Amino acid sequence: MATYFDIDNIITDREINAAIINISGRQRMLSQRAALFALKLVCTEDSWQQERLRQEMLAVIDLMEQSHNGLIKGNPAMKLPGKLSKEVWTIYFEPPYYLSQQIWDFMTQVRALAQVTSTELNLENYHLKYILQVSETELLNALDIAVNQYQKESELFERQVEMQQAQLFQQICTARATTHAQAKQLERTVQDLQRTQSQLIQSEKFSSIGQMMAGVAHEINNPFNFIYGNLQCTKDYIHDLFELINTYQEHYPNTLPAIQGKIDEIELDFVQEDLAKILDSMQVGANRIRELVLSLRNFSRSDLSSRQLLDLHQGIDSTLLILRNRLKANNDRPAVEIIKDYGSIPKIECYAGQLNQVFMNILSNGIDALEEIPNHLGYIKIRTHLSPDGSRVIIQIADNGPGMTQEVKEQLFDPFFTTKPLGKGTGLGLAISHKIVVDTHGGYLKCESSPGKGTEFWIEIPLQSSVRREQGVGNRQLITGRLTKTKV
Ligand SMILES: Nc1ncnc2c1ncn2[C@@H]1O[C@H](COP(=O)(O)OP(=O)(O)O)[C@@H](O)[C@H]1O
Ligand SMILES: [Mg+2]
CATH class of the missing domain: 3.30.565.10 (Histidine kinase-like ATPase, C-terminal domain)
Structure with a gap:
């Protein structure tokens, strides 16, 4: 059996099955009709009526022959493929039924009856007796068996199609689930990659900034320590120097005009007052630089990869x-x-x-x-x-x-x-x-x-x-x- 991916194939095969069942059923019907016409022919006296029945019988048998050939050899116009299953072939050509032979015999007898002269037409006619006999028994039986077999095969076909469709559907579902899972996995991988990449970029950036900061902090820190470390010392010395000046002024209140001139010129009082302020603000500034340097060092602790x-x-x-x-x-x-x-x-x-x-x-x-x-x-x-x-x-x-x-x-x-x-x-x-x-x-x-x-x-x-x-x-x-x- 073909694989039914394609709905057109299924429809074509269904039409073929329907045609076979239809034609095989017709064979049965034709055999019965032929028998009926044969009986009528024998029973009628009217010669015109007789002629008409002879023609009907021949037409029925022609149709029967055509159908039979179609079923056995195939006939595209009738949608008959002419391929018999092993079982059907056995029914037609092997014991106990020999259906094909039976049909040919039956057709021969019907055709023979249609040729018989009016005087020979009676109920004892050999052809008539044969026709009535087989159309009620062996032939009818064998035709029924053939139709049944065709039907069975068509049902089997339907079941296989259903099974295949179900399997296909299942495969599609599985494939879809797999694809979906793979897509999700891929999405996650891409996200992870993006995250890792961005982290790499960032940590690389930060580690170089961090190293630079640490370097700058180190470079500033050393010279700055000269300033910061000596600031207090400077304050102390200046304090001492002013104390010395004050002591001089106490002991020599009436100083030389040249010295007094210099004192006025530099505005010693102001210098004394302002220098203290300047030193204080230098101290504040220095403290701030110190804090900043410490913070830079803290921030950039060269430890992007260590705890x-x-x-x-x-x-x-x-x-x-x-x-x-x-x-x-x-x-x-x-x-x-x-x-x-x-x-x-x-x-x-x-x-x-x-x-x-x-x-x-x-x-x-x-x-x-x-x-x-x-x-x-x-x-x-x-x-x-x-x-x-x-x-x-x-x-x-x-x-x-x-x-x-x-x-x-x-x-x-x-x-x-x-x-x-x-x-x-x-x-x-x-x-x-x-x-x-x-x-x-x-x-x-x-x-x-x-x-x-x-x-x-x-x-x-x-x-x-x-x-x-x-x-x-x-x-x-x-x-x-x-x-x-x-x-x-
Ligand atoms: N405190 C906040 N208030 C409002 N929006 C914020 C705040 N923090 C972050 N966001 C939002 O989150 C987004 C992403 O932040 P971030 O990852 O730091 O990237 P960036 O700052 O470069 O935009 C910002 O663009 C902003 O829209
Ligand atoms: Mg941000």
């Missing part, structure tokens, strides 16, 4: 210090207020540089968001605390910016998703932060936000797992950390 003990508050503060310029008031808006609510949390062992990067990404997104509302009194609240079971550190970073729509929220962590203009947003910040918090630290990062309600990021970093998982590496890196420290 260290991090004081999270120090990490956040360093990040804020680096962002200080962006927090200041400008022409478009007042300064961004930073509200800190630091809880008591232990140091955690983590990839400090990477976590600083997360704070950097989230805080700069917050500032970007606040800038979207002109003249807005923006604030960023940073709250840290331990989870109730003490196993995780939680950092909440919230802003009172414009918030985001559901649509944005759904794509927030997708690599390359950004709502910012070209050149400003990369769409990588949060994708990378997610990777760092969730994948690298086994933590949790989520975002609560709705339009007009501001945005809050919730970061959880486990204390235990991060310490335990890579303890060996952690200890080694700690030593490296210390070495780095003494070097800078």
Whole structure:
């Protein structure tokens, strides 16, 4: 049997089956009709009637012969293929039925009767007796058996078609499911790849920026120590010198005119007063440089690939210090207020540089968001605390910016998703932060936000797992950390 992918094939084969059953049924009907006409012929006296019946009988037999040949040899016009199954062939050509022979005999007898002269027409006629006999028994029986066989084969065909269709359907379903699963897998792989790629780009960028920062901090730090370290000393010496001048003035109140002239010329009182102020402001400036250098070092702790003990508050503060310029008031808006609510949390062992990067990404997104509302009194609240079971550190970073729509929220962590203009947003910040918090630290990062309600990021970093998982590496890196420290 053919494979039925094609509905046209099924229809053609169905038509053939129907034609076969139809024609084989007709054979049976023709045999009965021939017998009836034969009986009528014998019983009628009317010669005109007799002639008509002879013609009818011959026509019936012609049709019977044509149908028989069609069934056995095929006939395209009648949609008969002429291919017999083994069973049908047996019925036609083998014992016990020899149907083909029976049909030929029957046709011969009917044709013979149609030729008999009127005087010979009676109920005892040999041809008539033969016709009536077989059309009621052997021939009828064999024709019925053939029709049954044809019907059985047609039903078998239908069942096979149904089975095949069911199998095809199943194959299609399986194929579709497989394709679907493969597509999903592919999609996941592509996403993973994108994430890895973006993380690589970013961490590469950050590690080179980090190295540069560390280098700059180191270069500034050494000469700066000459200034910072000597500032107090300078203050002390100057203090001493002025004390000496004061002592002179006490003991020699009436000094020489040349000296008095110089004192007036340089406005000694003013110098004394102003120098103290200048030294104080130098001290403030120097303190600030020192803080900045420390923060640069903290931020860029050359550890993108090693775990260290991090004081999270120090990490956040360093990040804020680096962002200080962006927090200041400008022409478009007042300064961004930073509200800190630091809880008591232990140091955690983590990839400090990477976590600083997360704070950097989230805080700069917050500032970007606040800038979207002109003249807005923006604030960023940073709250840290331990989870109730003490196993995780939680950092909440919230802003009172414009918030985001559901649509944005759904794509927030997708690599390359950004709502910012070209050149400003990369769409990588949060994708990378997610990777760092969730994948690298086994933590949790989520975002609560709705339009007009501001945005809050919730970061959880486990204390235990991060310490335990890579303890060996952690200890080694700690030593490296210390070495780095003494070097800078
Ligand atoms: N605090 C926030 N308030 C409003 N929208 C935010 C905030 N943080 C992030 N977003 C939205 O998430 C998007 C993706 O952020 P991010 O991954 O850092 O990429 P980028 O900052 O380069 O656009 C931003 O473009 C912005 O639409
Ligand atoms: Mg960003």
